Amino acid sequence: MKYLKERGYQIMEKEKVNVVGVIGAGRIGRLHINNMRNMPNVRLKTVSDPQADHMKDWFSESGVENLTKDYKNIISDPEINVVFICAPTSLHVQIITEAAKAGKHIFCEKPICFSDENTCKAHKVVKQAGVKFQLGFNRRFDRNFAKTKELVKNKAIGDLHILKIQSRDPEPPSLEYVSHSGGIFMDMSIHDFDMARFISGSEVEEVYVVGGALINPEIKQYEDIDTALITLKFENGLVGVIDNSRQAVYGYDQQLEAFGSKGSAKVNNEKESSVEVLLKEGVKSSNPLHFFLERYNDAFIEEVEQFFEAINNDEEVPCGFVDGIMAQRIASAAKESLLTGLPIKVEKYQ
CATH class of the missing domain: 3.40.50.720 (NAD(P)-binding Rossmann-like Domain)
Known part of the structure; x- marks a missing residue:
């Protein structure tokens, strides 16, 4: 040849x-x-x-x-x-x-x-x-979040000051699932912790949590909650807040705002339809898509395609092992904050 x-x-x-x-x-x-x-x-x-x-x-x-x-x-x-x-x-x-x-x-x-x-x-x-090792943080590959990441990186909204992430599931999981899932911070909020690192480009330095079991008090037996507000302090001075709920009766609520010195970038919910019906009685629009399979399927496809590209071209994967380690460490710090009522430092990965 x-x-x-x-x-x-x-x-x-x-x-x-x-x-x-x-x-x-x-x-x-x-x-x-x-x-x-x-x-x-x-x-x-x-x-x-x-x-x-x-x-x-x-x-x-x-x-x-x-x-x-x-x-x-x-x-x-x-x-x-x-x-x-x-x-x-x-x-x-x-x-x-x-x-x-x-x-x-x-x-x-x-x-x-x-x-x-x-x-x-x-x-x-x-x-x-x-x-090659890639972790399944699929939300990084959603077109809207990826666009927001690009806007922040290019400083289109100036210096980032506040990052807000709203993540609410349409219905709570079973108690059997909660018993082995690692709790809300490991099985649900961990996606938001990864998004916080991804969008900001900075490591989370400290976590503080308040919350409760407002939907199903029985999950308290697992030292878990179903409703949480999580405050994040980043190494670069940025502040963040994550709003989590296990039950949003109107659908899968996935929104984000990056607020900076020059403006703001917002990601709103994906809906079943963008049509609004305006009547004398009021304005009606569709609910958000029901759950993650509907909301993020394109992102699931994109993450896998990029994984195969990394293999075929011998390139770095877009979401690697260290990303997983740091998201887990934030989740562990969040759990400790919940149990102690104190802000908890997040250990860096050496």
């Missing part, structure tokens, strides 16, 4: 095909599978799930070649070069470690782990293996 290139012949390189194994076929796993079915040069080879015996009807239409109960069949398959980890958080570090040692690139849903120590150990393994 070198001989031919030296003589001016154009050689078409074989297109790279990423062979994918997906570990976990719950709601988020199936979303990624459905999106990857339509991506060029992606081969969905195997999906694993402990409930595989009950998924045969779904599997027959999934576009995946193999279904297994044991994720180790994916880890041990030399043909699979990319692993998507959509399993419960308690299994993430174990699977990350095994996949990295097997030389596979990794896409992992958040959070990486509830233990900072174990998360950092997994990071070392990934660095030593030299594989």
Whole structure:
């Protein structure tokens, strides 16, 4: 081939095909599978799930070649070069470690782990293996938030002074989910902590939380809340506030404002329709989209496409391990603030 290139012949390189194994076929796993079915040069080879015996009807239409109960069949398959980890958080570090040692690139849903120590150990393994690792903070890839990031970075609104993030789910999760999710700061607010770092371009230095169990008092048994106001102090002097609720009866409420010395950039809710009906009795408009599957599906597609581009072009991933570590540390500080009633410093990652 070198001989031919030296003589001016154009050689078409074989297109790279990423062979994918997906570990976990719950709601988020199936979303990624459905999106990857339509991506060029992606081969969905195997999906694993402990409930595989009950998924045969779904599997027959999934576009995946193999279904297994044991994720180790994916880890041990030399043909699979990319692993998507959509399993419960308690299994993430174990699977990350095994996949990295097997030389596979990794896409992992958040959070990486509830233990900072174990998360950092997994990071070392990934660095030593030299594989790509991307974390599923999909909101970074939403076109509106990405545009706001660009405006802040280019100082179109001047120096950033205040960052407001409003994030409210349409309905609370079950108590069974709360019992193992890590609580509101790990399973819900963690997206907002990542957005705070992403939009501001600065690390969070200190966290202070007030809140309560106003929707379902029973979650108190897990030292958890469902309604929170979180104040953030950033290293660059910026101040931020996050408004979280487990239940917004009108839909998925996802808004953001970046307020600066020259102006403000606002991201409003995506709605079912932009049509407004103006009548004598009043003005009516559509509710926000119901939940994250509807609101962020384009962002889910974009994050995965950029992950494959990073693999194919040997580039840095757009959302890496350190982003996950820092979001977790903010979440842990928020929980400590809730329990102590004090502002808590956020440990830097060295």
